[in-house]
Amino acid sequence: MNWEQLLSLKRYGDTHKRLRKEQDETRLGFEVDYDRVIFSSAFRSLQDKTQVVPLSKTDFVHTRLTHSLEVSVVGRSLGRKVGTKLLQKYPHLKEVHGFQFNDFGAIVAAAALAHDIGNPPFGHSGEKAIGEYFKIGKGIHFQSKLSSKEYQDLCDFEGNANGFKILTENRKGVEGGLRLSYATLGAFMKYPKQSLPKKPTTHIADKKYGIFQSEKDAFADVANELGLQKHGEGENIRYARHPLTFLVEAADDICYTIIDFEDGINLGLIQEEYALEYLINLVRDTIQTEKYNSLQHREDRLSYLRALSINTLIEDAVRIFLENEEAICAGNFSVGIMDKSKYKAQIDDIIKISVDKIYKSDEVIEKEITGYHVLQYLLDTFITAVENHHHDALSNYDRLILKVLPKNVDYTTDHLYKRLMNITNYISRLSDSKAVILFNKLTAKTV
Template sequence: MNWEQLLSLKRFGDTHKRLRKEQDETRLGFEVDYDRIIFSSEFRSLQDKTQVIPLSETDFVHTRLTHSLEVSVVGRSLGRKVGQKLLEKHPHLKDTLGYRANDFGTIVAAASLAHDIGNPPFGHSGEKSIGEFFKTGDGKRFQNELTDKQYQDLCDFEGNANGFKILTESRQGREGGLRLSYATLGAFMKYPKESLPKKPTSHIADKKYGFFQSETKAFKDVANELGLIKRGAENDISFCRHPLAYLVEAADDICYTIIDFEDGINLGLIQEEYALEYLINLVRDTINTKKYNSLSTTQDRVSYLRALAINTLINEAVVLFMSNEEDILKGTYSKALLDQSKYEAQITDIIKLSIENIYQSSEVIDKEIAGFKVINELLNVFTRAVANNFSGHLSSFDKLILKVFPKNINLKQDTLYENLLSVCFYISKLSDRNAILTFNKLKGNHL
């Protein structure tokens, strides 16, 4: 892979090549990407979607929206620092083509901003509940009417693939989705493969999948424009990652590791004295002991250590990226950046403590159980109506249910798979509260 292709400013529908040196410096193409994401309705819905503690009423806890904003800030720093070093290593990118360090920062920031845009309500349990409906629930009845890959898309419903759908799907008046630059779409695609074969290797890019069968054409178009390297068997659609996807992943890893931990401490789920020692182990080389000892509240102490920890891990990720840049461009680098970190033991300790005290807390588990129930009921009612509509056997109740869907959800697609995916797409865009409100309406509880 080469950086000139990887930094493509092309957008869906372009008929001519966009050149970096011809860009308006007051509003660069990559900055347009960031703006389009942040003004989208799908991004706004993240303000009421679960990050860790679902529907918490405290000011401490992050939603998907605040998490995404923080990941974009960390991603911007990562991208700028890496960009500066890449321009020193490959001066033609700056001298001949006109790229600047901030371009790398903006690409990574935009992709980071969108990294959770496809996640359904109720956190990762939302993804699992959609998958379980088709794998073991009432949705299993559709298996024989779908191809293996179509069915796998539904059984392992994936927020990353759904995000790619949101960013690229055409609809009336919005051709090409948000029409982001292909560089930003490439950085967004952490798992540039289809749902089958499932985890064919231990390569980090094979951990999940990144696009639904319905977006195959759009995905291939992006991958080919960027010059991503083909992977896997001849008939499989699988590519090497865009190098900047490693930085998007690192930004997310840094934020959920450190900031989820911070939430747990501030909520009292993790004992302060015990927890702060874990953070101090990570930042021991940079901590100002006198300043730290002058802080009088838990929140201030945690905030100080969090800032140091994030800065430490940003610098570490930059070193790891540049040390492995050649392998990353060849597609042979197979791990997440922070998996190679000298702080890997400290990161593992923090994540282990978060799992035990936050992710498995009764508050989280109770809300995840409720989320499973809500999403299962929505899928049960909506998929039945849509399938009956597709086969031409609508009941009176089905006709009423179809009126619930907004006009921008296409329920007149050519295949059953696409219509079922439209249902999942609609549910995935609901906020936590809207999902519960819709559930209550279907149960007649709003009367």
Template sequence: MNWEQLLSLRRQGDVNKRLRNEQDETRLGFDVDYDRIIFSSAFRSLQDKTQVIPLSKTDFVHTRLTHSLEVSVVGRSLGRLAGKKIIEKHPYLKEIHGYQFNDFGGIVAAAALAHDIGNPPFGHSGEKAIGEYFKTGNGIKFKELLSEEEYQDIIDFEGNANGFRLLTQDRAGVSGGLRLSNATLGAFMKYPKESLPKKPTNHICDKKFGFFQSEKHIFKEIAEDLGLHSRSDDGTISFGRHPLTFLVEAADDICYTIIDFEDGINLGLISEDYALEYLIKLVKDTINTKKYNSLEYMEDRLSYLRALAINTLIQDAVAIFIEHEESILNGTFEVSLLDKSKFKAQIEDIISLSVQKIYQSQEVLEKEIAGYTIISDILDVYIDALIGKKNNTASNYHKLILRTLPGFYQATNVSLYQIVLNTCCYVASLSDSAAVHMHNKIKGKTL
């Protein structure tokens, strides 16, 4: 892989290559990517989607929206710092092609902004709930009606694949989805492979999958334009990561490690005593003890420690990225950047405490359980209604139900796979509150 190709400004539908030194410096193509994501309806729905505490009524707890914004800010810093080093190492990128270090920051910031855009309501349990409906619930009847790859797409329903679909999917009158640059779409793609075959390897690319069968032709075009390293020798689609994906992932890892920990302390699920104890090795070289001790309120002390810890991990991640640039470019770098961090032990300790005290807290578990029932019931009703419409057997109830679906999801002149996948993606598009509201409606509950 080479940087010039990896920084492609091409968008879906482009006939000619877009050159960096022909860009309007007041609003670069990568800035346009960021703007298109932030103004999209899919991004706005993240304001009411779970990050840590499902359906939390506490103001300071992060939603997917605030988390995504914070990951984007961290990603921009990672991209700029790494970009500066890359430009210094490969001066032709600037001298011949016109790339600047801020371009790297723009790509990573935009991809990081979108990294959770496809996630269903109720956190990661929402993904599992959709998959379980088809694996062990009423949706198991579709196993014999879909191809092996299509069935795998839905039983392992993946927010990353749904995000790629949202960013690239054609709609009536809207070709190419948001029409983002290929560089940003490449950096967004954490798992550049299809759902099958499942590869039990240690390579991070094989951990999950990144696109549904319905978008594989789009992904392949993007991967080939970017010159991503092919990892398949059997005709299936599997590529190595875009190098900047490692920075997007690091931004996410840094934020959820440190900020979820901070949320847990603010919620009273973790004692403040753990804050300095667990973060001290990350902040010991930069902390101003006098300033820290002068902070009267817990929120201010946590905010100060969080800022120092995030900065330490940013510097560390960039150093790892630059050190391993060659193996990242040739596709042999197999782990996340933070897996190589000198602070790996501290990171693992923080995550372990967060799992114990936050992710497995009674409030989280109870609301994730409710999410399973809500998602299963909504899928049941809408899939039955859509198939009834396709087969001309829809009941009056089904016809009423379908009137509550956005027009884009009502199409039945498509394959069974498309109907089922569209319904999954509709459910995934719902915010936590909207899913609860919809469930109440279909169950006839008084609102």
């Protein structure tokens, strides 16, 4: 893979190449990507989607939106620092093609901003709730009517694949979705493969999947334009990651490691003295002890350690990427960047306590249970109505349910997979509160 292709400014529907040296410096194509994501309705809905605690009413706990903004800021720093060094290593990128260091930052920032845009309500438990409806719930009878990959898309419903669908799907009058640059779409794709085969290798890019059957041709077009390395044959082709994807992933890893931990402290789930010691262990080489000891309030101490921790991990991630850049571009770097961090032991300690004290807390578990019930009820209600419509067996209740669906949800297609995916995608776009409100309206109950 080469950087000239990987930095493609092409967008869906382009009939000619977009050249970096011909770009308007006041509004670069990669910066337009960022703007299009941030103004999208799918991004706005993240303000009411779970990051740590579902349906949290406190003002200091992160939502998917605040988390995404923070990941984007970290990603921008990573991209700019890496871009500066890459332009020194490959001067023709600047001298011949006109690329600047901030182009790398803009691509990573835009992809990082969108990295959670496909997550359903209630976080990862929402993904599982959707998947289990088809795998072991009422939707299991669809298995015999779908191809193996179509069924697997639903059984292992994946927010990453849903995100690519949201960013690229065609609708009447809206061809190519947000029409992001192919460089940003490539950097967004953490798992450039279809749902089957599952985990064909131990490579980080094969850990999950990122392409629904409905978008496989769209991603093949992106991958071919970017020159992503192909693996496998025929229907089982998968791709190497875009190198900048490693920076998007690192930005996410850095933020959730540090900031989820911070939320746990603010929620009182982790004792302050105990928790701050973990952060101090991470920044022991750079902390200014006199300055830290002068801070009188917990908020100030936590803010100082958070900023220092994130900066420490950014510098380490840049070092790892640059040391392994050639292997990454050859598709031979098989783990996440932070797995090679010299601070991995400290990171693992922080993640372990977050899992024990936050992700498994009673408040989180109880609200995830609520999420399961809400999402599976909504799926069954809407899918039943849609299927009854298709088979000319509508009840009056079904007719009322179908009127609730937005007009842009196509439930009349003759293709079963598309009907199921359109309904699932509609429900996945609901915010946590909107899903609960809709559930309450349909059941006349209060959750």
